[in-house]
Amino acid sequence: MNTEMQQFLDRFVPQYRELTIAFNIAYWEATTTGNTEADERYSALKSDYLKLLADREAFAELKRLKESGGVTDPLLARQLVLLYNLCQQQQMDDADIEKLVRIETEIEGVYNTFRATIDGEKKSDNEVNELLRTETDNEKRKAAWEGSKQIGTVVGDKVIEVVKFRNELAKKFGYENFYTMNLTLQELDEQELFTLLGELERATLAPYKEMKRSLDEELAERYGIEPSEMRPWHYSDPFFQEVPVSSDLNLDKYFEHQDVVTLTKSYFDSIGLTDMQKIIDNSDLFEREGKYQHAYCTNIDREGDTRMLCNVRNNDYWMSTMLHEAGHAVYDYYNDPSLPYVLRDCAHTLTTEAIAMLFGRLTKSADWLIKIAGVPAEEAKALEDAFNRQLTRTMLIFVRWNLVMTHFERDMYNNPDQDLNKLWWDYVERFQLVTRPADRNQPDWAAKIHLAIVPVYYQNYMLGELTASQLQASLEQELDINSITGDERIGAWLTERVFKPGSRWHWNEMIEKATGEPLTPKHFVHQFVQA
Structure with missing residues (x-):
């Protein structure tokens, strides 16, 4: 055989x-x-x-x-x-x-x-996000947020059509629906996944409530409203999946006069992954008309042709995104060429997301800002508590947003004929504690590109965050370090433990071999919930 x-x-x-x-x-x-x-x-x-x-x-x-x-x-x-x-x-x-x-x-x-039309002008996603990050006029914010949802009305019916068709195909293969089939073929157990998500929901509820109460008070003061008047357009992105710019910590100022592409190379050089310039040379990093507006990394041939697509601006969001996509890129690039072609890939989507997220967090690290971004040490150290609070806010916001996406997508495939517009806002209110707009009945869920063209993917982001925390804990313990910046042993450790094994083992076996234990939420919870 x-x-x-x-x-x-x-x-x-x-x-x-x-x-x-x-x-x-x-x-x-x-x-x-x-x-x-x-x-x-x-x-x-x-x-x-x-x-x-x-x-x-x-x-x-x-x-x-x-x-x-x-x-x-x-x-x-x-x-x-x-x-x-x-x-x-x-x-x-x-x-x-x-x-x-x-x-x-x-x-x-x-x-x-697609480009949103706001006040009669076409706006790119970057321009819409910039409005939501910086605009203080409530009506203009609302117009920008509503503009970000226009794509949902255009594609909503088509997304439902493809969901139903995917379900038809899955039933032919003997599965209840496409969601269950896709999880199974990703080597993920649906019951175990949602048990884990339930644990995270309960663990984060109290700290998230407290964090959001404080955040809403800050933002309400900025916009001249009462906290009870906060609505979806008062946050800094269309879905409240990112932490809003804080009045006492605006990370954008550290990057607006820098080149985030150069900083990305500098960081990876500092941890011994010195071929980043080759990846950058293959990539397409700046926005233009007609180009895909988001970001991704692709491993063209599993032999070194690794590319990133981004739409870079010199701000915190794109600095973090560049580090994130470069994490995917180094995982792909530093594979083991002696492995068979089929195995010369990541152990799982969640493990490449873990590496991307491990690096994407770094803009909230004082050590990284000092060594790579050149922020004066005294200033960065003085803001260290604020950095930690910002990263904790980021993670709590992400967990609750991820719960919206995973639960909505599962229910959408279970019954695509239900009132999806209502279901979406039911979950937004339950998990994110964001009040739905009055009298709104639009397919706002369809504005999220993943639901349409990257199906049954979002759980990998959450599992990736858990894995990132577990990898970081092992790195720091084994190398006796308290930062993942400026030490070439970091790149060597990741290459040997994560990159080179490729997909030769089941994803959880790889995690256990790399860290000494299978995937567990305890490191993430310790780092961001109970620290």
């Missing part, structure tokens, strides 16, 4: 590798240009890629090998599991593949090119 598995890989992987690379390049071109031809090329290659994974004979062979239990070589057995899971959810007819790709590509194209 080991021989048969290797023979299967010898036949299947070359074509899989070729299509994966072509598909990745086509997606890059579509998101960096926004032109119709690039979208069509991406759509066609996506269809070819899915059709390869949908090949009935190949899947039947994988199923036979898996059910035999005879593939005993560890690397072969792991490739078998990963390819089986990858191919299972693609066992579709060509017509279904074509339909799915058409709908998803159409939706994605709208998100990529």
Whole structure:
């Protein structure tokens, strides 16, 4: 059976590798240009890629090998599991593949090119976010927030259409719905996940309530209103997923006259990951018309062509985002080239998110600001308590926002015909304690791009934060350090423990090997909830 598995890989992987690379390049071109031809090329290659994974004979062979239990070589057995899971959810007819790709590509194209109209002017996401970060006029803030939701009205019906179609496909494969299927094939247990989320909900409720009460008082004073009048547009981003700019700690000032790209390189050089400039040279980092407005990292070929797409401005948000995306990038770049192609990838989406989040937190580190951003030591040290409070606020806000997304998405796939507009605001009020706007009945949930084109993903951000705290605790203990800046041993530790193992082990086995214990929320809770 080991021989048969290797023979299967010898036949299947070359074509899989070729299509994966072509598909990745086509997606890059579509998101960096926004032109119709690039979208069509991406759509066609996506269809070819899915059709390869949908090949009935190949899947039947994988199923036979898996059910035999005879593939005993560890690397072969792991490739078998990963390819089986990858191919299972693609066992579709060509017509279904074509339909799915058409709908998803159409939706994605709208998100990529849409610009909100505010006071008669087209505004990019960056411009809308800047208004919400800095504007003090309540009516202008409300107009900016409402503008950020306009995309939801445009794509809402299409998103429901693709949700229903995904569910139809999942039922053909024997699953209750697409959400359950996708979690299962990600090697995540739905019951265990929501038990964990329930623990986090309870652990964070009291500190979140207290933090938000204090935050609302600060913001209400800024906007000249009573705390009871706070509404969604009074926060600093469209979904209240980021910590608002504080009156006593405005991190933007540390970056407005700097180059966040150069600072990113300086940081990774400082921890011994010195090929960051090669990644930057491959990347597309600045905004322009028609370009995808968010950020992502892609590993084109698993052989060093790693790229980041960003829309950089010199502020705290984009500094943190650059560090985040660069975390994904170094995970991809510093893989083990001796591993088989299939295993030359992250252990799981949640583990690459963990690395990205570990680095994305650093703009709230006094040591990082001193050593990398050049903030005077006396000033940074004097603000250390404020930095810690800001990071704690960030994490509490993130947990409660993540609870909205994970619960809403699960319920959306359980019943896409329910009143999703009401469901969304029910969860926003329950988890974020944000009062819904009066008499509003719009598909505001559909303004969140992940629900449409990155389905069943958001739980990986939460699991990633837990993993980041666990990795940081192990790093600091084993290397006897109290900061993850300016020590080349940090990059070496991460490379050996996390990057090079790739996906040769189940994600939780990798975490246990790296840190000495399986994933646990205790390090995150200690760091941000009960510290």
